Amino acid sequence: MKSTLSPERTELKERWSEFKVINPKTRIRDAAKELNTTEAELVATGIGEYVTLLAGDFRELMKEIGSLGHVMALTRNDHVVHERKGVYEKISFNNHVGLVLGEDIDLRLFLGDWKFGFAVSENDRHSLQFFNSFGDATHKIYLTEKSNKEAYETLVAKYSAPDQGMSLLIAEKTPKPAESDTVTEIDRAAFQAEWLALKDTHDFFTLLRKYNLTRKQALRNAPEGYAYRITPESMKTVFEAASEEQLPIMVFVSNPNCIQIHTGPINKIFVMGPWLNIMDPEFNLHLRQDAIDEAWVVRKPTEDGVVTGIELIDKEGTMFNQFFGKRKPGIPELPEWPALIEKSVSRL
Structure with missing residues (x-):
C-alpha cells in the first residue's frame, strides 16, 4: 500500500x-x-x-x-x-441524502460533497x-x-484507499457576497400571508427562495409577533431555565453537509472565555457567543400549531444554530417552551 x-x-x-x-x-x-x-x-x-x-x-x-x-x-x-x-x-439513503434516526444519534446527511x-x-x-x-x-x-x-x-x-499518497485536490472557496438587511422590492403583504399559511417548518426555506430573501431580510419582514430580536446573552438564561425546569429541548447544529440534532433535557451549563457550554455525559455543546450577530425568536405555523424557535445568525447572514422545544410531527410543541422563552430572554 x-x-x-x-x-x-x-x-x-x-x-x-x-x-x-x-x-x-x-x-x-x-x-x-x-x-x-x-x-x-x-x-x-x-x-x-x-x-x-x-x-x-x-x-x-x-x-x-x-x-x-x-x-x-x-x-x-x-x-x-x-x-x-x-x-x-x-x-437510510435516498441518493446522496441520508437519515440517521436513532433515539440518541439524529442526523441529516448530505453526502454529495x-x-x-x-x-x-x-x-x-x-x-x-x-x-x-x-x-x-x-x-x-x-x-x-x-x-x-x-x-x-x-x-x-x-x-482504506489503495494509494495512501494521493494528493488532496482542494477546491477554492468563492467569497460570499455581502448581504443587505433591507429589501428593495417585495410584496410584503403577500409574503406575510404565506408565512401565516405555512403548514410545515420545512416550507419556510421554499418561502425564502420564492421571495428571494435572506434569513435576516425575511425575519425583518415577518408578520407582527412572529419574529423578534433578543440579546445574544439571552442564550445563557434560556439554557439555565431549561436545565432548571428539566424541559426537553431540541438543539440543531448544521454545516452545508450535515445537520445534527440533540433532543432531551440539558443539565450542566457554564461559560469559559467566549464559549457557552453544555457539558452533559451524553451531550456537549460549545457555542461561541461572540459569533452571534443577531439572535431571533421565530414563530412558524404548522398543521400541529405554531412552532417557536430561537435562531442564531452570524455576521455573514448564515443561521448556524437553532433551538426548539421537544416535538415530533403530529404533536404540538410543549407549551412550557414558549413560556420559558418569554420569561428568559431580553428583547432588543
Missing part, C-alpha cells in the same frame, strides 16, 4: 508539528486558518503514521457505522460544536473524519470506551 508523502505534504507536516508545540491548545480547525491551509490537509499529514486515507462510497460506509456500537457523533461549523453520544440506528475521509488513531483515540471538497469537516465519529474496536478496524481495512 503506497503511503509516500509528497514534498508539499512533508513541508506542511513540519509546520504543523512546530505549530502544535507552540500552540498546544489550538483546535485543528483554527490552526488550519492560521497556517493558511485546510483541516483536511492537516489531517492528511499523518498518513502513514496514525492516519489512513479512506476511499469508496461513503454511503456504504455510513450504513455500517451501527456496527461500532456506542460512539460520539460530532458536527460543527465555525461557531458551534455539537457532540452527541449513542448508537447509529435507522440509517463528502469528498475526503480519514481514519485517525492518535493517542489511543480512534475516529472516522469526513471533509468536503473545500477541506472543511463535514462530520466526525469518535469511538468511546463502549465502542466495538474490532468493527472499527474492519471498517478501516475495508474502505
